[in-house]
Amino acid sequence: MRGLLGLVGLLLVVVIVGLLVRKQLAPTPLPTAPGAESPGPGNPAQQSREIQDQFKQDLEKALQQPRLPADQ
Numbered sequence: 001m002r003g004l005l006g007l008v009g010l011l012l013v014v015v016i017v018g019l020l021v022r023k024q025l026a027p028t029p030l031p032t033a034p035g036a037e038s039p040g041p042g043n044p045a046q047q048s049r050e051i052q053d054q055f056k057q058d059l060e061k062a063l064q065q066p067r068l069p070a071d072q
Helices: 002-025 044-064
Strands: none
């Protein structure tokens, strides 16, 4: 009786661990940043080009911002 109870407990633990592992390994959609636009319909080359252009624009905007004076 004691061995049967131990076996049932062990099986219960294995089932719970299996469910947790399956939940952790399930693919999840990537979160999007607020205000970020999803690429419109088109082929991957067009989407890639749009992403590169957006990156260049953001980089140029960041480089044009004035630097703050260093604390001394």
